[in-house]
Amino acid sequence: MQRGFTLLEILIAMAIFTLIGLASTGLLTTVIDSNALSEQRFERLQQLQRAMITIERDIQQAVPRPVRVDGQKREVVMAGGPADGSDDDGLGFVRAGWQNPQMMLPRSTLQYVAYRLNDEKLERLYGNYVDNVIGFEPKVRVLMEDVTSLNVDFIAQPSQNNSDDDERRWSERYAEKTLPYAIAIEFESKDFGLIRREFTLGGTL
Numbered sequence: 001m002q003r004g005f006t007l008l009e010i011l012i013a014m015a016i017f018t019l020i021g022l023a024s025t026g027l028l029t030t031v032i033d034s035n036a037l038s039e040q041r042f043e044r045l046q047q048l049q050r051a052m053i054t055i056e057r058d059i060q061q062a063v064p065r066p067v068r069v070d071g072q073k074r075e076v077v078m079a080g081g082p083a084d085g086s087d088d089d090g091l092g093f094v095r096a097g098w099q100n101p102q103m104m105l106p107r108s109t110l111q112y113v114a115y116r117l118n119d120e121k122l123e124r125l126y127g128n129y130v131d132n133v134i135g136f137e138p139k140v141r142v143l144m145e146d147v148t149s150l151n152v153d154f155i156a157q158p159s160q161n162n163s164d165d166d167e168r169r170w171s172e173r174y175a176e177k178t179l180p181y182a183i184a185i186e187f188e189s190k191d192f193g194l195i196r197r198e199f200t201l202g203g204t205l
Contacts, residue, residue: 063110076092081174148189
């Protein structure tokens with residue numbers, strides 16, 4: 001004689017399948033959340049790498065070329081330290097190496113660039129021409145977000161009378177007619193903490 005499942009057995013089976021479904025859903029949600037977090041962190045890491053490559057490229061290609069400010073020529077080739085328009089330090093100079101194959105574009109291979117901290121964003125400012133007209137508004141590229149501080153330090157070129165290492169001390173301001181011996185870029189990131197890179201104009205210290 002055949003007999004089916006009792007109501008109690010069916011309820012027990014349904015409860016078991018429900019528990020298995022809930023456990024599977026929880027595990028799947030955890031995996032999805034972990035994957036999303038990993039992708040976000042990887043994207044932030046890529047952003048940091050691109051920012052450091054950009055900064056290093058610009059500094060290594062710095063040239064001693066002054067620019068006009070509001071139509072007035074000045075002799076300073078690099079300026080850095082606490083700056084107007086930046087929430088912390090700033091840095092500005094002219095770089096070479098801006099590709100213009102066969103001079104097809106109406107610009108030189110030189111480019112004025114500047115760095116600043118604005119609303120917790122590390123920004124790179126630039127334009128198409130080294131000497132811009134009065135009222136020119138630079139283009140802005142955000143290199144990193146969630147940056148809480150930006151500090152730029154310098155070591156000036158040793159004087160002709162004294163080239164000892166005692167002269168090679170970091171200073172917080174720079175505005176000279178020659179390029180510095182070394183530059184340090186230091187910023188605080190919410191994701192990565194304190195990051196500092198030091199450069200000479202011929203390589204990393």
